[in-house]
Amino acid sequence: xxxxxxxxxxxxxxxxxxxxxxxxxxxxxxxxxxxxxxxxxxxxxxxxxxxxxxxxxxxxxxxxxxxxxxxxxxxxxxxxxxxxxxxxxxxxxxxxxxxxxxxxxxxxxxxxxxxxxxxxxxxxxxxxxxxxxxxxxxxxxxxxxxxxxxxxxxxxxxxxxxxxxxxxxxxxxxxxxxxxxxxxxxxxxxxxxxxxxxxxxxxxxxxxxxxxxxxxxxxxxxxxxxxxxxxxxxxxxxxxxxxxxxxxxxxxxxxxxxxxxxxxxxxxxxxxxxxxxxxxxxxxxxxxxxxxxxxxxxxxxxxxxxxxxxxxxxxxxxxxxxxxxxxxxxxxxxxxxxxxxxxxxxxxxxxxxxxxxxxxxxxxxxxxxxxxxxxxxxxxxxxxxxxxxxxxxxxxxxxxxxxxxxxxxxxxxxxxxxxxxxxxxxxxxxxxxxxxxxxxxxxxxxxxxxxxxxxxxxxxxxxxxxxxxxxxxxxxxxxxxxxxxxxxx
Ligand code: LAG
Ligand code: CA
Numbered sequence: 001x002x003x004x005x006x007x008x009x010x011x012x013x014x015x016x017x018x019x020x021x022x023x024x025x026x027x028x029x030x031x032x033x034x035x036x037x038x039x040x041x042x043x044x045x046x047x048x049x050x051x052x053x054x055x056x057x058x059x060x061x062x063x064x065x066x067x068x069x070x071x072x073x074x075x076x077x078x079x080x081x082x083x084x085x086x087x088x089x090x091x092x093x094x095x096x097x098x099x100x101x102x103x104x105x106x107x108x109x110x111x112x113x114x115x116x117x118x119x120x121x122x123x124x125x126x127x128x129x130x131x132x133x134x135x136x137x138x139x140x141x142x143x144x145x146x147x148x149x150x151x152x153x154x155x156x157x158x159x160x161x162x163x164x165x166x167x168x169x170x171x172x173x174x175x176x177x178x179x180x181x182x183x184x185x186x187x188x189x190x191x192x193x194x195x196x197x198x199x200x201x202x203x204x205x206x207x208x209x210x211x212x213x214x215x216x217x218x219x220x221x222x223x224x225x226x227x228x229x230x231x232x233x234x235x236x237x238x239x240x241x242x243x244x245x246x247x248x249x250x251x252x253x254x255x256x257x258x259x260x261x262x263x264x265x266x267x268x269x270x271x272x273x274x275x276x277x278x279x280x281x282x283x284x285x286x287x288x289x290x291x292x293x294x295x296x297x298x299x300x301x302x303x304x305x306x307x308x309x310x311x312x313x314x315x316x317x318x319x320x321x322x323x324x325x326x327x328x329x330x331x332x333x334x335x336x337x338x339x340x341x342x343x344x345x346x347x348x349x350x351x352x353x354x355x356x357x358x359x360x361x362x363x364x365x366x367x368x369x370x371x372x373x374x375x376x377x378x379x380x381x382x383x384x385x386x387x388x389x390x391x392x393x394x395x396x397x398x399x400x401x402x403x404x405x406x407x408x409x410x411x412x413x414x415x416x417x418x419x420x421x422x423x424x425x426x427x428x429x430x431x432x433x434x435x436x437x438x439x440x441x442x443x444x445x446x447x448x449x450x451x452x453x454x455x456x457x458x459x460x461x462x463x464x465x466x467x468x469x470x471x472x473x474x475x476x477x478x479x480x481x482x483x484x485x486x487x488x489x
Contacts, residue, residue, distance in 0.1 A: 001233035002258050002296045004336050005198040005223065007091045009396045010038030012330065013338040014383045017305045018043050018059055018352035021075035021083040023364040024094075028087035031371070035389045036396030036486075039093035041201050041338065045080055046188070047071045047119035047134060049104045050360075057360040058349040059305070061118075062097075063203065064104040064171065067134025068188035071119035073352075073362060084196045088227050093198035095235065100185045101204035102171035103132055103142075125172055141181050143173040151207075160247040168207050176212035186219045189234075193221050198228070199235025205259070206240045206248050213238075213256055237299045237336075244290040254297055261298040261335065263291040265325075268302055269313045272325045278427055279408045282415070285334045300335035302326050308340065309348045316342055316380045320478075323387040324425070327449065327480055330391035331415075331423040333403045337395065341383040344375070353378030390448035390482075394421055397486035405437045412475075416440075421484035426475040433474040438483070442467045445483035453487045462489075 004011060014037050016024055024040055032040070049064040050073075051057060062073065070077035084094050104125045108115050117123060121134025130139035147166035155162035167173050174181055189200065205213070223232040236257030242250040243263055250259040267284055270276045286294050302325045308315040314325040329337055343352045354360040365379035371389075373381035382388055398417035405416040412432050414424035422438035442465055446453040450460025463483055465471045475481050 001199075001235060003233065003235060004038065005228060005232060005235045006038030006093050009399050010036050010091065011336060011399050012037055012392045012395050013039040013041055013095060013299075013336065014341050015041040015301075015305065015338055016043075016341050016383075018062075018343060018362065019074065019341075020362050020364055021045075021079040025083040025086040028083075028090050028092040031384065032087075032092050033090040035392045037092060037339075037383070037392055039095050039198060040087065041095045041097060042083075043072070043074055044097045044099045044203070045070050045072050045074065045192075046099065047117055047121055048073070049108060049123075050116045050118050052114050052357060052360075053349065055357055056349070057351045057354065059351050060349070061351075063099055064108075065099050065102070066104060066110075066117040066123045067119065067121040067132060068184065068191075069119045069121065069134060070191075073118055073360070081195050088196050093235075094196070095237075096192050096197050096200050097203055098189065098192075098200040099203040100174065100176070100188070101207045102168060102173050103130075103137065104172060105170040106167065106172055107170075130172055135184050137174070137181070137184065141175060141178060143167075143175045146175070147173070156246055156248075158247060163248050164207055164209055168204060173207070176208055176216065182212070182216050182219075185216055189216075190219075190221050193223060193234060196224050196227055197234075198223060199257075200237070201260075202236060202238050205238030205253060206242070210252050210256060213253075217256060242291055250291055251293065254293065258297055258299045258336065259293075260304070261292060261300050262307070263289055264298070264300040264329070264335070265302045265304075265307070265313045268325050268328060272321050272328075273312075273314050273318060278411050278413045278425060281328060281332070282406055282408060282413055284332065295333075295335055298335040299338055300329060301338040301340065302329055303340050304338075305340070305342070308342060309345070316340075316344075316382050322382065323385065324480060326382070326388050327391045327482065328423075328425065330388075330395045331398075331417070331421070331482055333398070333401070333417060339383045339388060339392070342380040343378050344380050386451065387449055390452040390487075393452065393486045394423075394448050394482050394484045397421060397484040404439055407436065417484070421482065422471075423480070423482045424473060424475050425480045426477060429477050431474060431476055433472070435470045436473050437469055438465050438471050439469050440465045440471075440483065440485070440488075441469075444489040445471075446487040446489065448482040448484065448487050449480045453489065456489060458487075458489070 398421040404418040411427040416439040426432040446458035447461040
């Protein structure tokens, strides 16, 4: 379904990429609940291949399933269950990254060349053998009979058949049209639902047939009624990259939940990274460029774990521009928003911070006195950056209120979230100062962007709103101001 299944005023998801279950449980309790984060997208929890590549274990081993047992680099089943319970208890939902399009890359076999599995299951992915006893899957469960080769670059324009039935970068492609494959996938999803997860990010959604996906997901159990209430359906977001001109379209997935709107981060990058016109962002919503569907159809984000590694989008490596991009997204009323939270990487394949060989046990984040993550721990934790975490509060406070009072000049935009918040961005080279209509009730408000409300006082700037909703606001060159009901003194 497209319903987020978060608490009503917590409409931001954070992707805690490669975090361990024990660390996520603590993060829900110690941090996320206080800033209005509603859900965590976690790395794939199933058993996966393990590889030693130049004395590191790449992050992408998580996208090569060996079985659906809950034993991964992030932790075991007991730790996963404990995390789900503890996060739910403080009102933070868990969204599982479900990798069900494929298994390991062709040609790999447990025990060969140092390849192993994160649990105890055996596997043999050699061509024509294709055996995964931990599920179990046999060679007849794969699409080799339809397409015995890799997806080619030109297939993306020309052939939905190839995109869905051939191998994605050599990954053994499952046939979701088969009954036993559907049952195995469904068993995995229902097990996670019984533990208490709220839904799924379906990996490689583009590479599976919507009709098969419909058959599988209609079989999902309702969410646990003791946590979510009666008759609630699992949230689903489908990983579909469709930026126009492709054989597979995001619109093909609309009946199945939401899709990952890559056009959103691209549009924001166009303005913020490549010096486009900020006024263009005032149209970002349904119908803006190709692929921007209705509010309830989209999961919007600035970057994800794939395109932060070279997708021309704004990422943590862009510093203040990243603050601006995420801040705009969280202020603007469109879609369900996801904040990326990364570990620092120098090369694309680099795995998360770890103790190194032979087990590459992940080492968790440590924290600075200002609640950001220590750079020395290797974790970037964009979700804890002061400006970003404050804007999550803004989004919580403005949930459900429409954009109003749009006022723009070249590279200057301002808008209200009717009755609940006000945002202004000044990317001109000179100060912007004037009376703005904020739509807010009379009172004093702290600017989220420069520090927010701390112990009933402003850590940064303070603005006074008059009885008629107006406020004289000064925005420095290159700065942003955001005030909301959650930053009212
Ligand atoms: C996704 N979304 O649809 C993930 O977001 C993306 O991160 C996954 O690719 C992809 N689909 C498949 O789940 C990642 C890496 C790939 C990696 C793959 C499997 O971006 O680079 O491929 O996970 O681990 C790796 C090697 C390839 C090799 C392949 C098979 O990089 O060279 O051909 O494994 O052995
Ligand atoms: Ca496929």
